Amino acid sequence: MHDEALNRWQRGWSASRGWNDWQCVDDVTVVRVGEPQRRVEYVATQQHAAAAAHLALTDCNPAGTSWLLIATDDPARTSAELRPLEYVRTEWLMSISLPHHALRPVPAPYTAEITGSPSLIDVRMYGYGELAAEGRMAVLHTGAVADMVQTQPAHRRRGLASAVMTTLATTAVSHNVSTAHLSASPExxxxxxxxxxxxxxxxxxxxxxxPSSR
Ligand SMILES: CC(C)(COP(=O)(O)OP(=O)(O)OC[C@H]1O[C@@H](n2cnc3c(N)ncnc32)[C@H](O)[C@@H]1OP(=O)(O)O)[C@@H](O)C(=O)NCCC(=O)NCCS
Incomplete structure (x- = not known):
């Protein structure tokens, strides 16, 4: 279940982060992130969670640096089944048909800047002399993926993230992309x-x- 959506999201997410070294092993997508605290990310559906856990528990990475991302209807149960792996958090895979995206204006006195390329769109909102909000969208033939959306704390709840998302969505539509995915934080x-x-x-x-939590 959710294989296609998860695959589409992973491809765009990897492209957005520049994590282009990935491959499929035993129905698990292995993304070689290469960061000190996050060497590798194993991405899988619930059906293949045990295979992902096996890969994580038997690789050669330092403790705490092999991450898993599992699409599951029941994160608590799956987390219990995956012990001794450590629960970190729950996110949500979301999707949209981009022409149906709500259209929210850039609130005054902020201004929007769009940079990047047709395959990687960066949107930044500036105001009061500083960067206030930003977001990115990777555009692939499999669809678009929104990533790294954030508003600086002092500028929140003024409609900036909504305007970032609107700008990303309309720019992607202008590049003939019709669907998009993202992984949402609780916030x-x-x-x-x-x-x-x-x-x-x-x-x-x-x-x-x-090591400290063992
Ligand atoms: C989540 C996050 C991006 C939201 O940014 P934001 O700029 O505050 O978002 P918006 O202002 O567009 O919308 C946030 C809320 O403010 C409300 N809002 C918008 N304009 C408003 C205004 N003028 N006055 C009061 N509230 C307003 C919106 O309706 C929305 O309400 P909801 O959460 O009940 O839907 C921001 O909190 C953040 O950066 N968090 C940390 C990083 C993170 O979690 N990013 C998301 C990764 S998936």
């Missing part, structure tokens, strides 16, 4: 819902145990 999820995004599945984020 972002209500916002995306209000813009027309729907939840596909919860995502369990877990990792190998840090």
């Amino acid at each position: 972002g999820r209500p916002l995306y819902k209000s813009l027309g995004w729907r939840t596909v599945t919860p995502l369990l984020v877990a990792r190998t145990s840090l």
